[in-house]
Amino acid sequence: MKRNKYIYAIIEVFILVVIALLAFTVLNTEYLFEWAAHNWNFYLFLGAIALLLLFLNKRFVSAFMTTGIVVGIFVGNYLGRLIKGFNEGKIVEGMKAEEVYRLRHHPGFEIWIGVILLSIVIGIVMQMIGKHIHQKR
Structure with a gap:
């Protein structure tokens, strides 16, 4: 079991x-990948939690x-870009700056x-189901 874990x-x-590596190189012009590369410590923290x-x-x-x-x-990156583009289409002249800012937000x-x-x-549900099935055997 220990070998499988490794x-x-x-x-x-x-x-x-x-x-x-994709975030730091090829995809660094994409919003969320650029964010992940800039905030690499957050990405590292997520990976550490998984491990x-x-x-x-x-x-x-x-x-x-x-x-x-x-x-x-x-x-998040590509759906966020789609949502942002859709929302930016709603911007009209005379809108309050706050509303324009909200519509330009990328929700990625x-x-x-x-x-x-x-x-x-x-994953938690699958873990519980697997444990339950294993206990029945």
Whole structure:
């Protein structure tokens, strides 16, 4: 079991490092990837939580959180850009500055965190189901 834990950790670290490298290089002009590269300590903290969960025998939660980090950054970036573009189309002359500012907001970070939290919840449910099935045997 201990060997499997290290294999899962290596896979998760590899995936998180690839996304970080993309954020620092190829995709650094994209909003959320640029944000993640600039706030690398937050990204590192998220990855550390995922790995900590793995070593606390929460394999499903860790795997789903890592998946949420990866999928969420892409979904947050591109869906956020789509929402921002749609909202900017609503801006008309004479609007209050506060309303214009709100409509120009890129919701990518909120989407990213939402996907991570949803994936953690799914991981917790899967972990409980797996534990329940294992106890029945």
